[in-house]
Amino acid sequence: MTALTRRARPLLAGLLMLPALAAGQQASSPENPGLAESFGNPDNYTSTTHGDWERVCEKTGGACIMAQVGKDSLGTPVMEMRIRKLPEPREVEGKKIVAVVDLLTPLGVLLLPGIELRIDDGPVYTANYHLCSEVGCLSREPLAEDTANAFKAGGKATVSLVAAAKGEVIATISLKGFTAAYDAL
Numbered sequence: 001m002t003a004l005t006r007r008a009r010p011l012l013a014g015l016l017m018l019p020a021l022a023a024g025q026q027a028s029s030p031e032n033p034g035l036a037e038s039f040g041n042p043d044n045y046t047s048t049t050h051g052d053w054e055r056v057c058e059k060t061g062g063a064c065i066m067a068q069v070g071k072d073s074l075g076t077p078v079m080e081m082r083i084r085k086l087p088e089p090r091e092v093e094g095k096k097i098v099a100v101v102d103l104l105t106p107l108g109v110l111l112l113p114g115i116e117l118r119i120d121d122g123p124v125y126t127a128n129y130h131l132c133s134e135v136g137c138l139s140r141e142p143l144a145e146d147t148a149n150a151f152k153a154g155g156k157a158t159v160s161l162v163a164a165a166k167g168e169v170i171a172t173i174s175l176k177g178f179t180a181a182y183d184a185l
Contacts, residue, residue, distance in 0.1 A: 082104070115159060
């Protein structure tokens, strides 16, 4: 289990349960449990892997999310992305919103620059942080249908954030398996 997953466990468990919507993607083991185990009792969740994405669902038929940990160029976990589909698409400011994206970072990030996300060489999307707690900082944003389609067609996403001690940090999210995981939500 990564340090990010261990520290973020209380916040992440609550995020799955929220009606509105980021942990380990490696194989499960006693040292490195899968995402379902990070929520507490793994018997309450099912987990499947789609490429580099993990999909976790409540066994009772409730909420499902897909998630991946973004790592820097040295392989250090930097942030986590989670996506949850909305039950029904919503129209917001002329865009069809189909899902919600949570980006979780460790503490120690500068809040004002926010987070930047880019899919391959496409446009840069910006997001503000919404909340920080003792386990990390959260940015929650709506996911428009056209952006979801860009994720499906893309090869990788890069997430840029500013750490107080290090300056700009870039995390890479693989989009291998994104379509399968998203369609399975």
